[in-house]
Amino acid sequence: AKSQGRGNFQFFSPSMNAATHERLLLESRLWQALEQNEFELYLQAQVELEGGGVIGAEALLRWHHPELGMVGPDRFIPIAEESGLILPLGDWVLRRAVERLQLWRDGGLGHLRLAVNLSARQCHGSALLPQLDRLLAESGINPALLELEITESAAMQDPEHSRKLLRELRSRGLKVAIDDFGTGYSSLSYLKLFELDRIKIDRGFVKDIETDPNDAVIVAATIALAHSLGLAVVAEGVETAAQREFLRSKGCEEAQGYLFARPVPVEQFEALARAGMAG
Ligand code: C2E
Ligand code: CA
Ligand code: CA
Ligand code: CA
Numbered sequence: 304a305k306s307q308g309r310g311n312f313q314f315f316s317p318s319m320n321a322a323t324h325e326r327l328l329l330e331s332r333l334w335q336a337l338e339q340n341e342f343e344l345y346l347q348a349q350v351e352l353e354g355g356g357v358i359g360a361e362a363l364l365r366w367h368h369p370e371l372g373m374v375g376p377d378r379f380i381p382i383a384e385e386s387g388l389i390l391p392l393g394d395w396v397l398r399r400a401v402e403r404l405q406l407w408r409d410g411g412l413g414h415l416r417l418a419v420n421l422s423a424r425q426c427h428g429s430a431l432l433p434q435l436d437r438l439l440a441e442s443g444i445n446p447a448l449l450e451l452e453i454t455e456s457a458a459m460q461d462p463e464h465s466r467k468l469l470r471e472l473r474s475r476g477l478k479v480a481i482d483d484f485g486t487g488y489s490s491l492s493y494l495k496l497f498e499l500d501r502i503k504i505d506r507g508f509v510k511d512i513e514t515d516p517n518d519a520v521i522v523a524a525t526i527a528l529a530h531s532l533g534l535a536v537v538a539e540g541v542e543t544a545a546q547r548e549f550l551r552s553k554g555c556e557e558a559q560g561y562l563f564a565r566p567v568p569v570e571q572f573e574a575l576a577r578a579g580m581a582g
C-alpha cells in the first residue's frame with residue numbers, strides 16, 4: 304500500500320520479507336524526518352581534470368534515521384518520490400543549497416558552483432520555477448553558480464515539458480546538467496531538443512573504461528559528441544588514476560569520484576576546497 308503521508312499507520316507481520324519491512328520502516332518515518340531535521344546534505348567535490356582544482360560540488364542527501372543509522376538516498380528517494388514527500392524535501396534541498404552559496408559568497412568561496420539533483424516530480428510539477436525565483440530574489444546569489452541536475456530518464460518522461468523547463472531555467476541564468484547520461488534513453492536526438500550546459504557521464508560507463516573496449520569507445524564518443532554540441536562534460540564515479548588519465552586524454556573537462564573525494568559533510572568539503580585540491 305502506498306503511504307498516505309503523516310499519521311499513516313503501518314502493520315508489520317511475520318510473513319513480510321525483510322525488504323518490505325525496511326521499506327515500511329523508512330516510509331512510516333519519512334514525513335516526520337523532515338520536521339525532525341534528520342536530513343543532511345553531503346557535498347562531493349567536482350574537480351577540473353587539467354590541474355585538479357576543486358571547482359564545485361554536488362549536493363547529495365543523507366538521512367540520519369534514529370534506528371537504522373545513516374540511510375543513503377538510493378533507499379529513500381524512490382519512496383519519497385512515490386509518496387510525494389519529494390516535493391517538500393526537494394524544496395528543502397534547494398533552500399539549503401542557496402543558503403550555502405550565500406555563505407560561500409560572503410566567506411571567500413564565491414567561486415564554487417553547487418549542483419543539486421531534481422527529482423522527476425519536481426521537474427514535472429509547477430512549483431519549481433516560482434520557488435527558484437523566490438530563492439534567487441531573496442538571496443541575490445549568482446544563478447550561474449547553481450546547477451540543476453536532471454536525469455535523462457526524468458527529462459524523457461515528458462520531453463516537451465522538459466524542453467520548456469530547461470529553457471526557463473537557463474533564461475534565469477541557472478545551469479542545467481543531464482545526469483546519468485547514456486543510461487535512460489536509446490536515442491541521442493533529445494540532446495538537440497534541450498538547452499543544456501553540461502552532461503554527466505554515468506559511472507556505469509566510467510567504471511570499465513580500462514577493461515571494456517566498448518565502454519571506452521562509448522565514453523570517448525560521448526565526450527566528442529558533447530563538445531560538438533557546445534556542452535561541457537563531467538565524468539562520474541572516477542575511482543582510479545587510469546580512468547582519470549583516459550578521460551583527460553579524451554578532453555573531458557571535469558570529474559567527480561572517490562579518487563578525488565567522497566561525499567562529505569559540508570564543513571569537511573569547505574576545508575578541502577580552501578586547501579584547493581581534492582583527495
Ligand atoms: P547520482 O546523482 O548519480 O549521484 C552520484 C552517486 O554516486 C552518489 O551516490 C555518490 O555518492 C556516488 N559516487 C560518487 N563517486 C563515486 C565513486 O567514485 N564510486 C562509487 N561507487 N560511487 C560514487 P548517493 O549519494 O548514494 O546518491 C544516489 C542517488 O540518489 C543520486 O545519484 C541521486 O540520483 C539521488 N539523490 C541524492 N541526493 C538527492 C537529492 O537531493 N534529490 C534527489 N531528487 N535525488 C538525490
Ligand atoms: Ca546527480
Ligand atoms: Ca549521476
Ligand atoms: Ca548513476
